[in-house]
Amino acid sequence: MAIPIPTRQLFIDGEWREPIKGKRIPIINPSTEQTIGDIPAATAEDVDIAVEAARKAFFRNGGKDWSSATGAHRAKYLRAIAAKITERKPELAKLEAIDCGKPLEEAAWDIDDVAGCFEYFADVAENMDSKQVTPISVPMEAFKCHVVKEPLGVVGLITPWNYPLLMATWKVAPALASGCTAILKPSEMASITCLELANVCKDIGLPPGVLNILTGLGPEAGAPLASHPHVDKIAFTGSSATGSKIMTAAAQLVKPVTLELGGKSPIVVFEDVDLDKAAEWTLFGCFWTNGQICSATSRLLIHESIAPAFVEKLVKWCENIKISDPLEEGCRLGPVVSSGQYDKVMKFISTAKEEGATILHGGARPQHLEKGFFIQPTIITDVTTSMQIWKEEVFGPVLCVKTFSTEEEAVELANDTQYGLGAAVLSQDLARCERMTKAFQVGIVWVNCSQPCFCQAPWGGKKRSGFGRDLGEWGLDNYLNVKQVTTYVSNDAWGWYTAPSKM
Known part of the structure; x- marks a missing residue:
C-alpha cells in the first residue's frame, strides 16, 4: 500500500x-x-x-x-x-x-x-x-x-x-x-x-x-x-x-x-573477545543506517591470532542480514539514499579491487532486488594503509579489515587517519580498554560496543x-x-x- x-x-x-x-x-x-x-x-x-x-x-x-x-x-x-x-x-x-x-x-x-x-x-x-x-x-x-x-x-x-x-x-x-x-x-x-x-x-x-x-x-x-x-x-x-x-x-x-x-573510524578487536558478540558489534558499527553514518567504525583492526575465525564469523553474519524494502518486517539493510550515492560506493569497491584488495563478501547488488539502490554488506580484506578504501569515507555498507600483532601497532593504525570522530575497542581486559581510550585521537570512544548515542552526552570530533x-x-x-x-x-x-x- x-x-x-x-x-x-x-x-x-x-x-x-x-x-x-x-x-x-x-x-x-x-x-x-x-x-x-x-x-x-x-x-x-x-x-x-x-x-x-x-x-x-x-x-x-x-x-x-x-x-x-x-x-x-x-x-x-x-x-x-x-x-x-x-x-x-x-x-x-x-x-x-x-x-x-x-x-x-x-x-x-x-x-x-x-x-x-x-x-x-x-x-x-x-x-x-x-x-x-x-x-x-x-x-x-x-x-x-x-x-x-x-x-x-x-x-x-x-x-x-x-x-x-x-x-x-x-x-x-x-x-x-x-x-x-x-x-x-x-x-x-x-x-x-x-x-x-x-x-x-x-x-x-x-x-x-x-x-x-x-x-x-x-x-x-x-x-x-x-x-x-x-x-x-x-x-x-x-x-x-x-x-x-x-x-x-x-x-x-x-x-x-x-x-x-566525516569520519573513518576504527574498531579494534583484541584476541580475548567473545567472537559472536564482537562480530555483531562490528557489523552493527559499520552497517547501521545502511552504512551511511559519519561515525561508522568501518576500519576493522583485528588481532592476528583470531583474524581467520573472526572474519569467517563476519561473513556468516552478513549472509543472514535481511536486505529488502525498508518497510518489510525484519529488514536490517535498506538501500543507500540515491543513485549518485550508489555509484559512489560501487566506485570505491571497484577501485579497491583494482588496487589489490579482496572483496571477501558482497560488493554488488543483491540478486533478488532488481530495482533500488541496494548494495550487499561488503567485507574487504588484503587492504593496505595506502589504499583509497582505507583512507577515505565511503558512506555505505563497506567494512575494511586489517590485522595487528601488538597493542602499540593497533594504536598507530587506528590514529593513522585524517579524521577523528569515533573509535571502538573490544576486549575483556578493561585496563587495556582504558589505555586504548586514552590513546585514540577522537571525540567519541565506545568500549565493547559501537554507535550507541545518548542526547545527554557530547557528540563531535577533531582533526578533519x-x-x-x-x-x-x-x-x-x-x-x-x-x-x-x-x-x-x-x-x-x-x-x-x-x-x-x-x-
Whole structure:
C-alpha cells in the first residue's frame, strides 16, 4: 500500500509559502527508484525572507520576543513538540524509511530519539533560569562581577540526509532552548520529515519566525544561508568538503560555526573477545543506517591470532542480514539514499579491487532486488594503509579489515587517519580498554560496543571530523554568548585623574 507524501511549501514566519521562484525538487524512493512527490526549492530570496522573520521573532517588541522569554516558557513548546512527535511516530517513521531508505525499525527508533531530544532540552531550558547569572570572584572589593549566558541570535542549521529528522533535532532543540531563533536547511535528498516538523510546530502554536524551514539545494539555499550577514551562527553536519566551504563563507563575516563532519573510524578487536558478540558489534558499527553514518567504525583492526575465525564469523553474519524494502518486517539493510550515492560506493569497491584488495563478501547488488539502490554488506580484506578504501569515507555498507600483532601497532593504525570522530575497542581486559581510550585521537570512544548515542552526552570530533559539540550541555553552549558584567560598587571616587601620583 502506497504511503501518501504530504505536499508542503517552505515554512517561514509560521506560515506555508511557495518559493519565490516556484521551483520544486522531485522525491525519489531509493527502494523503487520511483518519483513519489516533491519538495519546494528555496533560493537566496527565500533565505532573505526567512532570516528577516527569524530576526523579528528574536527582537520582537513588547516583551514577546523568544530571546527574553524564560527557559520554562520555551520548555513548554519543546515538550509540546515532543508529545506531537510521539503521537505521529508511526507515520513519521514510515515517511523517513521511504525517503532515505532506512529500515523501518531503525526509523522508529530515531523518532523516539527525536521526541527524547526535545524533552531533554526542555529540561535544560528550565534549568537555565537558575543558572543564567554566575557570580565571579575578583581580587578588588570595589568591583562585583558576574557572567550572563545569552542566546546568540539568529542561527542557520544545515543538516544531512542519513538521519533527516534526528540530526535536525540535534540542532533545532538546543537552539530553541537557548532562546535563539533558527532557519533549518535539511538535505534536499531527505526533507519530508523536516517539513513535517514544521507542521508540528504550526500545530502546537510555536510563535511565528522562531523556527523557519527551507528545503532546497546546497548552492541555492545552503550557501546563501551560510553567508548571510544577519545570520549570527552556522551549525552544520555533513561532509568535510562541504564543511570547508561553509567555514570559508562564514569566515568572511567572522561568523562562528560548528562543524560535525566525516569520519573513518576504527574498531579494534583484541584476541580475548567473545567472537559472536564482537562480530555483531562490528557489523552493527559499520552497517547501521545502511552504512551511511559519519561515525561508522568501518576500519576493522583485528588481532592476528583470531583474524581467520573472526572474519569467517563476519561473513556468516552478513549472509543472514535481511536486505529488502525498508518497510518489510525484519529488514536490517535498506538501500543507500540515491543513485549518485550508489555509484559512489560501487566506485570505491571497484577501485579497491583494482588496487589489490579482496572483496571477501558482497560488493554488488543483491540478486533478488532488481530495482533500488541496494548494495550487499561488503567485507574487504588484503587492504593496505595506502589504499583509497582505507583512507577515505565511503558512506555505505563497506567494512575494511586489517590485522595487528601488538597493542602499540593497533594504536598507530587506528590514529593513522585524517579524521577523528569515533573509535571502538573490544576486549575483556578493561585496563587495556582504558589505555586504548586514552590513546585514540577522537571525540567519541565506545568500549565493547559501537554507535550507541545518548542526547545527554557530547557528540563531535577533531582533526578533519570538525569541531564543536552537539548534544548535552555542550550542545546548548553552541547557541549561547558569554557576557561579562562588571560593576563598580564603591562609594569612593575612582580618583585616577584627581588623586596625586603615588609613584
